[in-house]
Amino acid sequence: MKKLLMVLSFSLVLIGCSNSETAALEEQIEELKEENEELRSELASKEEEAEASIKSDVEEVKEEEVAEKVEEEDTNDTLQFGKQYIVEGFAEFTIDEFEFVDEILPPNTSSVYSYYELNNSNNIYLLLTGEIKNLSTGTIDTGNFSNDFSGTAFYKNDFTYDNVRFGSPTTSDSNFHNDRIDPLEDRLFYIYVEVPKEVSDNIRDVEMEIEINRETFYIQFD
Missing domain, CATH: 2.60.40 (Immunoglobulin-like)
Known part of the structure; x- marks a missing residue:
């Protein structure tokens, strides 16, 4: 009878340890998900900034080209x-x-x-x-x-x-x-x-x- 109780007690300890590890893993998974979402958001923000920067650079180049064209026309004395x-x-x-x-x-x-x-x-x-x-x-x-x-x-x-x-x-x-x-x-x-x-x-x-x-x-x- 004592041996049976000891076996049951040992089994409960093993089950308790298994449930604890699962909870820890699930918590880590949730943390990873949150970090992943933060990275996605940060990446999207950086992409938007990059697109805005490229658009600004393109507009600046166009303005410079227009200015150069006007200057060239003035230089040619049209x-x-x-x-x-x-x-x-x-x-x-x-x-x-x-x-x-x-x-x-x-x-x-x-x-x-x-x-x-x-x-x-x-x-x-x-x-x-x-x-x-x-x-x-x-x-x-x-x-x-x-x-x-x-x-x-x-x-x-x-x-x-x-x-x-x-x-x-x-x-x-x-x-x-x-x-x-x-x-x-x-x-x-x-x-x-x-x-x-x-x-x-x-x-x-x-x-x-x-x-x-x-x-x-x-x-x-x-």
């Missing part, structure tokens, strides 16, 4: 209509607008006047108008024989027109004979070139390069 440009120590000018015309008229047509007509009836004038001011201490000449003003027009990158002309009449002039500008004097500013009429229907395919006192400007049309 002329903007209505904006004032300065050729240091020589002149300041603006080009305000352009149009296609069959003849170049002087500012004053109230009485007798002279004008430029087309050399070819299949052509048309591309005329740009604005203002110019002499910043030098001597007179400057925008006339056809001036070495300080020159230009070339391009159509579809295939056709070239070197006959770009310049003029600087006063508001009262009825002709184009007066192209000499005195120091600090303001004048109207004409740039014109004779081109085929087809060009007027495809203005976006036209570009112009003008040189004023050895400084080059590029003109594009919309």
Whole structure:
């Protein structure tokens, strides 16, 4: 009888030990689950931070590319209509607008006047108008024989027109004979070139390069 009790008692001790170990294991499992969830949450947070950082870097690169493009355009001196440009120590000018015309008229047509007509009836004038001011201490000449003003027009990158002309009449002039500008004097500013009429229907395919006192400007049309 005593032996039986001892066996039962020993069995109960073994069962008690087994249940205790199981509980400990279950507790460890729960702890591991919690740690796993914390790691998952931390990983997700880091991924979100990484994505946000990458997005920020991409946007920053795009902004830098835009800034570089704008700077490159400024460096290339692509002329903007209505904006004032300065050729240091020589002149300041603006080009305000352009149009296609069959003849170049002087500012004053109230009485007798002279004008430029087309050399070819299949052509048309591309005329740009604005203002110019002499910043030098001597007179400057925008006339056809001036070495300080020159230009070339391009159509579809295939056709070239070197006959770009310049003029600087006063508001009262009825002709184009007066192209000499005195120091600090303001004048109207004409740039014109004779081109085929087809060009007027495809203005976006036209570009112009003008040189004023050895400084080059590029003109594009919309």
